[in-house]
Amino acid sequence: MTVLGILITVFLVLMLLSVPIAVAMGVASALALLIATDLPLVAVGQRMLVILDSFPFLALPFFILAGLFMEQGGITRRLVDFAAIFVGRITGGLAQVLVGANLVMSGTSGSSVADCAATGTVLIPAMAKAGYSRAFAAALTAAAATAGPLIPPSIMFVLYGAIANVSIGQLFIAGIVPGLFVGLYLGIAAYLISKKRQYPKLPPVTLREAAITTVKAAPALLMPIVVLGGIVGGVFTPTEAGAIAAVYGFVVSMFVYREMKWSHLRGMLVTTGVISAAVMLIVSAASLFSWILTRERAPELLAGALTHFTNNPMVFLLFINIILLVLGCFLEAISLLIMMTPILVPLAAAYGVDPVHFGIVVVLNLTIGLNTPPVGMNMFIVCAISKITVTEYTREALPFLLALLLVLLLITYVPQTVLWLPASLPS
Template identity: 40%
Template sequence: MGGTVLSAGQAAWILFGGFFAMLALRVPVAVSLGLACLPILLIEPRLWPMVLLQETFNAYNSFILLAVPFFLLTANLMNVGGITDRLVRFSRALVGHFPGGLAQVNVVLSIFFAGISGSSTADAASQSKIFIEAQRKEGYDDSFSVAITAVSAVLAVIIPPSILMIVWGGVLTVSIGALFLAGILPGLLIGLAQMGTVHVYAKRRNYPTYPRATLCEVWQSLLVSIPALMTPIIIIGGKIFGWFTATESACIAVLYAAFLSIIVYREMNGRTLWLAFSDTGKLAAVALFCVGTASAFGWLLAFYNIPQALMQGVIGWEMGPIATGFFIAGVFLVVGCFLDAIPAIIIVGAILQPIAIQAGLHPVHFAMIGIVSLAFGLVTPPYGLCLLISCAVAEMRVIDALKDTCIMLIPMLAVLALLIVWPDMALLLPRLLEPDFLK
């Protein structure tokens, strides 16, 4: 940009160098993003440090971002209100007789949970408390129990409603309704891949299996679970048919979860309600703090035209849609190892979007490649938040669960590759159900 003291290259070195240096010193990600901005704000005479606060708080002036705490609250109300317990019972009736029955239930519950909460960290925390100790008692290896719990939790950001989809749609101006529909097939295929992985493990290690549930037991468990299973239908259906926005759907999800917990299942009291609100406050504060500082970081990138400088170099490679898709996935897979998904969308998504457009990728297809790739970062060190949560609950080191985690990621990578090569995996349902979302 004309009149700046620093060139785009110098500014990029200061921003990214400062950020990664602070990460190496174990400074929290959100704080590292903010502090990395300060040197430039002090060096550049046209800027001043208050820009950091100004841009951080500007990011919070977003109606769409209100959906983040509401979906987190929905997940916590599910856990304290008995909704999760009903879904566990139904999952066990459906797949408990498969090899590795309890681990299969773990995956299926994550699919159901993903359709309600939209938060992988909430999923990892609740599932770890439910399944890790139970799998230990049934003879499962600790590393396997931690790995499948953490890996299945990432489904919450792929299967709608997803917090990442809401942030992506708001930041990069993509239809959230289209993203909700686009995430269904990739999410279900990844869930099936995880169930297949459990099957192989169970056969090789002789993990236990439950007796097959009778049709009567399946029907009974379904009946008590129907009110909970209606939640994703209400949320996604309401968004698709235009009854309410993404933020309004999150509010309705909270009201519906509270209604089920208090009136239908009658398992929530004042103490558990307080726990749900306090946990939501902590998780939402962390997520939104990342959004604010990442937005300030992204604003400085735009100020120096750094995305355009990076884009010119990559466009010169003249890659086609498939090669560009693999390049985008590779960038997000690497970035996800070090950076939380929300700031990665704000910073890296904005840089890669022009490259995707130049290569002819549909914005919804590009979004799903990015979101699925970033989901891997939730279980890959050094960030790997879901893996860290599961290991903390199991009281074991991350390194001890890493081998099984990496093995479980291989079939998921195959689904990601199929998503890149076959765009209709993401675009088919939006095209069939609501073509206007793709315009």
Template identity: 40%
Template sequence: MLILLAMLILLFLFTSVPIFISLGLGAFLSVLLLSDTQPMVLIQRLFGGIDQFSLMALPFFILAANLMDGGGLSDRILRFSRALVGHLAGGIALTAQVASMFFGALSGSSPATVIAIGKVMYPELIRGGYGKSFSGGLLASAGAISLIIPPSITLIIFGSVTGVSVGKLFIAGIGAGLVMGFVSIIYIYLYAKREKLPRDKRASGKEVGRTFLQAFWALMIPVIILGGIYTGIFSPTEAAGVSAIYALFVGLFIYRELNFKSIFSICKESAITSAQVLVLVAAAQVLGWVLTRERLPQLVVEVITENIHSAWMFLLVLNIILLLMGMFMEGVAAIIVTAPLVYPAAMALGIDPVHLGVVVIANLAIGMYTPPFGMNIFVTQTITKIGLSEMMPGIFRFLAVNLVGLLLVTYIPELSLFLVNLLN
């Protein structure tokens, strides 16, 4: 059955059938043709796969991200970031990087971060002499960090698939996201210093304070989310609802850039995006049930434990596999397919489950801008109008830099687990 299942899924994918149909229909046909299991069981698994309390966070975080973008929060984050780092070597590029990290902590959406930051910063980068290739690579890679920094949709998916605490994954994502962002910051600084690129005049303390106060309501979102989770006021799922209501309140009554017409449009867009993600989760849960029924996770564990005897080697192989998958698959789909297989093997080797989750997400974040099918590449192209061949040198610059960050996150677990251990 596993051979037929693999053949069907590959056939569907290579004929451009949507991923959720490829996974769900492949599993359904395999069971129908080679098993005596009643098809109704698969229908039950389809609906049961999304009947999870933790998955309720997805539509709320997606709604919150769209409300933040439409409510003027991203513009204020940009102004504050520029006041902080604009006077340093590479100040304009550093602003794009830092603002992407801030906005990632608000939205949890990589494409949303690229659009929100890129459409404002790309003209500034070009005027600053950074060139199209460098600017495109920077925006695509900086937006990808949103997958790691909480609240991250991919961290929620990993937690729902494996049972790992979403709250702990969120806290671990802070350290990992800062590491990935910091290696890019170092590279930008050195590059701009070598090329003698212009920088802003140093902002006065009054200017920094003013932009901070303007961005204060936006910056409070991650504080409310993470503070509420770890003080026990609300769960990660409830935090998603709180963040959406808070973003609506700020955009409507404080920044006053939302109106009821735009709210309706944002809700409609968020509902469509949520449906796209959740139907993929449902189809993948059916696939996961079939794979478990055929004992594939146990077979994978046996192969790994017989041939890989150290956590160090396992993580290296996992990184290679996930980086390759990231070139062709969207992050949520890759997690749903791989997490049930690698999780038992990682536990057998004594790898911390929270650290495993962060490593998986860090790999898939890099996959968001890895050719040929990294989503951020296409999102960046839509706002910059840069040709793919022209963007590639810049993409590969930041790919090499972030691979260094990935190795640090992978082999120094304390970088991501420090805050988790401290809070526990």
């Protein structure tokens, strides 16, 4: 059997046995090298370690820690109150607040799963108490959290940029408009459903109440402005921005909001270390896996097959969207991103697709997968919070998934929606 045959066969068998993806990629790669090549076993360790010697990866634990600081500091409640000022008076007020709060939360956590858990814990019970269907609230929460990895800072953009050698700052800026489109399309879907079901508006707020709420939320709202402003202004690199975001989150949560205690710090540092180590283990295993694929000319073979099928980049992007949406239903988003990026980016380059545009398309694809059965992490989180079944969730999630697919089609086939903002700002 060939190297590729052993690699793919062992990997698929291990995945069917529910072996963790990092272990599956590592074992499949090691067996393929040992059985079908003359390379020494030490090559496995070397290839797994070389990818970790990358400066951009230093941003990963800092952005994770910044998100944990802001969550512990009571940011969710303040951002929910802030969002209510602007969208609460629309039909289905709490539904619009949920979408708006997720958009604002995205600028502090960088993670879809974190946004989903934070806003879901606060708003799903509140929406149920106000007469909203629990399944509706759960489905909208999961869908709205899709904006998390699109609006900076974004953990998935850090990973994609580091692996594909693409500017993380450009990715951060390019994700803003697609993230806003996610909020707009979901807001329209929520409005139409709320109007049909006669879900209520929120009561009006006075100008004084609005001012007080805005002042309370201002420290949290400033984080993405500080991060993006520093990157765009050339004050610091995206990696340094991660450290600044962590320090800013610590100061705001500890000394401004005063909801984080020194006793919380150890647990958050441990959590950051565990999450970072898990991600970097996947990165190492995926690096070895993709190196073997590249060594065996798999990207060239795949590119040849695709170009024989079509030379049209629009058809290529449709093909990639379908593949990623299907894979996203069965594999975890970050694992899939790390595994597929080294394979797909050269293919996209062969078709003349801008790597920044392609990165936004890939990340949105994989984030949509977080909301779909059978393994969507956001789906399981909101089902647990709302105490509903996956079947109930899926029925209510369909219109929101349709809205997300429309955004995906928009950014795929109108690249200017992604690229005009980075092009209009200083490099």
